[in-house]
Amino acid sequence: MATATQWATNMSWGNGILSENQSDVETCLTEREYEGDSPTLDTAESTSSALLPIVEARGHQSPRGKSVNDGFAGIVGASETLREVLKLVQIVAATNSTTLIQGETGTGKDLIAHAIHNLSSRCGRPFVKLNCAAIPFDLLESELFGHEKGAFTGAIAPKVGRFELADKGTLFLDEVGDIPLALQPKLLRVLQEQEFERLGSTRTRQVDVRLVAATNRNLEDMVKRNEFRSDLYYRLNVFPISLPPLRARSEDIPALVEHFVEMYARRMGKQIDRISSETMSELISYSWPGNIRQLQNFIERSVILSAENVLRPPSLKAAGEAPAECQSQKVGYGPAVPFVRTRADREREIIEAALAESGGRVAGPKGAAAKLGIPRQTLDSKIASLGIDKRRFQNLTRYAQLLRASNFVPATADETR
Numbered sequence: 001m002a003t004a005t006q007w008a009t010n011m012s013w014g015n016g017i018l019s020e021n022q023s024d025v026e027t028c029l030t031e032r033e034y035e036g037d038s039p040t041l042d043t044a045e046s047t048s049s050a051l052l053p054i055v056e057a058r059g060h061q062s063p064r065g066k067s068v069n070d071g072f073a074g075i076v077g078a079s080e081t082l083r084e085v086l087k088l089v090q091i092v093a094a095t096n097s098t099t100l101i102q103g104e105t106g107t108g109k110d111l112i113a114h115a116i117h118n119l120s121s122r123c124g125r126p127f128v129k130l131n132c133a134a135i136p137f138d139l140l141e142s143e144l145f146g147h148e149k150g151a152f153t154g155a156i157a158p159k160v161g162r163f164e165l166a167d168k169g170t171l172f173l174d175e176v177g178d179i180p181l182a183l184q185p186k187l188l189r190v191l192q193e194q195e196f197e198r199l200g201s202t203r204t205r206q207v208d209v210r211l212v213a214a215t216n217r218n219l220e221d222m223v224k225r226n227e228f229r230s231d232l233y234y235r236l237n238v239f240p241i242s243l244p245p246l247r248a249r250s251e252d253i254p255a256l257v258e259h260f261v262e263m264y265a266r267r268m269g270k271q272i273d274r275i276s277s278e279t280m281s282e283l284i285s286y287s288w289p290g291n292i293r294q295l296q297n298f299i300e301r302s303v304i305l306s307a308e309n310v311l312r313p314p315s316l317k318a319a320g321e322a323p324a325e326c327q328s329q330k331v332g333y334g335p336a337v338p339f340v341r342t343r344a345d346r347e348r349e350i351i352e353a354a355l356a357e358s359g360g361r362v363a364g365p366k367g368a369a370a371k372l373g374i375p376r377q378t379l380d381s382k383i384a385s386l387g388i389d390k391r392r393f394q395n396l397t398r399y400a401q402l403l404r405a406s407n408f409v410p411a412t413a414d415e416t417r
Contacts, residue, residue, distance in 0.1 A: 074111050076259055077252035081244040085112070092239045093119035098191065100176075100236045101214040103243030106291030109214040110174065112243065116212055117170040125169035130162050133175035136347050136382070138374050141183055142199055145190075151200025153375035161198065163190060167207045176236065177217035177228065188232045211236075246291040253284050256292060260299035261311055268303060275311040286316055348386050351379070352393075360394035 072086055092099050093116045101109045110129075117127045135143050142151075146161030162171055173179075179187060190196045195206050213236050222228035246253070257280070265272045288294050302313030354368035361367040362379055369376040383390060 072115050075108070075115065076255050077249060078255070079249040079251045081249045082252060085241060085243060086115075088239075088241050089115050090119060092116060092241070094121075095239075096120075096210050098211045098213070098236055098238045100219075100238070100240045101212065101243065102219075102240060103214075103216060104245050104291055105216045106293030107243040107245060108292060109216075109243060110172070112241065113170075113172040113174075113212045113214060117172075117210075120170070120210065122169050122210055126166050127170050127172065128162050128166040129172045129174065131174045133178040133346060136350060136372070136374070137180050137183075138378050138382070139372070140179070141186070142373075144183075145186070145196050145198055147199035148201045151198070153377070154370060154373055155200070158198075163196060163207050163209055164205065166209045168209075170210045170212060173211065173213045175215060176213040177215040177219055177222060181227070181229065184229045184232045188229065188235055191232075191235050246288045246295065250284050253295070254280060256295060257283060257299060260296055261303060264300050264303040270303065270306065271309055272303060272306055272311050273309055279311065279313060282316060283313075344386060347382065348388065351382060351386065351388060355388070355390060355393040358393075360390045360392070362390065 072089070075082075075086070089112060099113075099116060101112050103109055113129075114127065117123060130143060132140065142159060142161065144161050144163060146159045146164060147155050149155055149158050186196065190207070190209075191211060194208065195204050197204055219228050219233050219236070223230045223233050257275070261272055261275070283295075290297075298313065298316075302311055305314060306312045350372070351368065354371045355362075358366055358368045358371060362369050362383070363376045364370065367376070369379040372379065
């Protein structure tokens with residue numbers, strides 16, 4: 001494990017950050033939204049306010065040189081475990097083989113998928129992303145394969161699915177373990193035959209799509225429990241890549257801390273160029289159950305709280321970053337991972353947000369069903385099965401409606417009148 005003194009020698013400019021884009025559903029090309037925040041080597045050399053990895057108690061300054069991860073835009077780290085992952089990425093990127101990325105939440109599966117696409121012959125073609133866990137079951141088939149006008153109530157126009165959008169490019173299916181069993185045979189067919197039909201159509205469409213899938217669940221165990229089709233698992237598992245948790249590559253933490261501090265200090269108009277060895281030791285020794293995403297959020301909070309040029313983060317324990325159940329429990333793949341919500345929880349949040357925005361109305365052009373793009377009968381069935389009380393949303397004030405729609409928080413009696 002790296003020490004607080006050693007961290008200064010491990011820094012390198014020209015890197016970004018190995019973390020996951022937290023948006024649930026997006027259609028992406030090869031550019032990353034945050035890449036403008038990643039300093040380049042030339043920028044680092046010419047900008048006097050750029051963060052220098054100076055340890056307050058030691059006064060060591062890191063060498064600035066060529067990144068160990070040249071060619072992997074957005075990825076920071078020099079640990080042996082990360083190098084092995086990047087070697088696998090280089091190998092599989094040159095092919096069109098299906099790739100399955102496995103790892104805990106927050107380990108950077110999204111960026112690895114981008115790297116595979118950017119290093120492949122499909123670079124410059126569409127990179128389309130879909131988070132399967134964020135889409136209700138009734139909408140997922142339409143999102144993947146599209147639908148024709150009149151395919152179901154509310155289908156007022158044809159819709160192009162993600163497979164068509166990704167034609168000649170790469171489709172990234174995040175949280176593939178959340179795809180319902182009923183939909184898995186259709187996904188298996190398009191992977192094997194590269195053909196499918198839109199909902200409400202008999203016309204077979206051909207596509208040329210390279211699939212990259214990711215999950216934080218153990219699909220092999222799900223197959224044993226009959227929760228995931230074995231034939232689809234074998235089709236996805238052509239070339240598996242396992243991402244290490246942050247606690248398994250703690251020597252990369254100082255470089256990640258440097259990147260985040262520089263990024264957030266610049267955004268907030270601050271200059272932070274020092275960090276105590278005690279603080280760095282604490283960050284390195286912490287297990288980070290939420291991995292890089294948790295570290296990123298903690299550093300952002302620390303920059304907000306730092307009034308001088310020295311990073312002054314709150315205590316990890318005092319900041320609520322070390323709940324006892326998370327520190328005592330081994331975090332691994334599968335449904336036992338802390339903070340992993342069920343599909344019902346996600347569907348409840350989406351439906352309650354639509355009900356809040358529509359004032360509890362389900363039908364009509366401004367009703368929740370129209371906002372979600374699903375038939376009214378389907379939404380009524382979902383509301384009943386999830387035990388949602390529509391009446392809680394009927395008398396919300398406009399302010400409470402906006403609050404509920406933005407935060408996905410159920411209404412309370414105190415906010416009704």
